[in-house]
Amino acid sequence: MSDFFERVYAVVVQIPEGRVTSYGAIARAIGAPGSARTVGYAMNASHNNPEIPAHRVVNRNGLLTGKHHFEGTRLMQQLLENEGVKVVDDQIQNFSQHFWDPISELGLDETLNTKE
DNA sequence: CCCTTGACTTCGG
DNA sequence: CCCGAAGCCAAGG
Numbered sequence: 724m725s726d727f728f729e730r731v732y733a734v735v736v737q738i739p740e741g742r743v744t745s746y747g748a749i750a751r752a753i754g755a756p757g758s759a760r761t762v763g764y765a766m767n768a769s770h771n772n773p774e775i776p777a778h779r780v781v782n783r784n785g786l787l788t789g790k791h792h793f794e795g796t797r798l799m800q801q802l803l804e805n806e807g808v809k810v811v812d813d814q815i816q817n818f819s820q821h822f823w824d825p826i827s828e829l830g831l832d833e834t835l836n837t838k839e
Numbered sequence: 840c841c842c843t844t845g846a847c848t849t850c851g852g
Numbered sequence: 853c854c855c856g857a858a859g860c861c862a863a864g865g
Contacts (some may be wrong), residue, residue, distance in 0.1 A: 789846030
């Protein structure tokens with residue numbers, strides 16, 4: 724397992740229920756602000772990690788861009804609504820309100836290069 | 840080793 | 853405001 728993937732998972736698994744975040748936010752949280760796409764790629768590989776709440780990760784618009792990658796077509800939306808997140812037309816309502824910033828919540832800093 | 844693709848993001852027209 | 857292009861990183865062919 725690449726360290727990059729574990730970085731992503733380490734953040735995603737810490738996302739509280741009813742909260743969501745964006746790929747870019749995670750990317751910054753792990754010290755890779757330009758690897759937002761790679762974060763999504765890591766999520767694709769997270770299928771081997773059932774403990775990874777990938778449904779809580781959306782793009783910065785709060786749009787369920789990755790719902791197509793789930794089993795069903797509405798599974799991702801169903802999971803989110805089950806946690807109290809209202810979703811309409813693949814768009815999270817009150818996204819800013821449900822948004823969970825790992826950098827802020829975890830006390831991280833985007834300027835800090837994650838190097839352990 | 841080079842090219843293509845992708846669950847993204849941002850800038851420009 | 854909507855559409856298109858570029859930048860970015862990693863993996864697969």
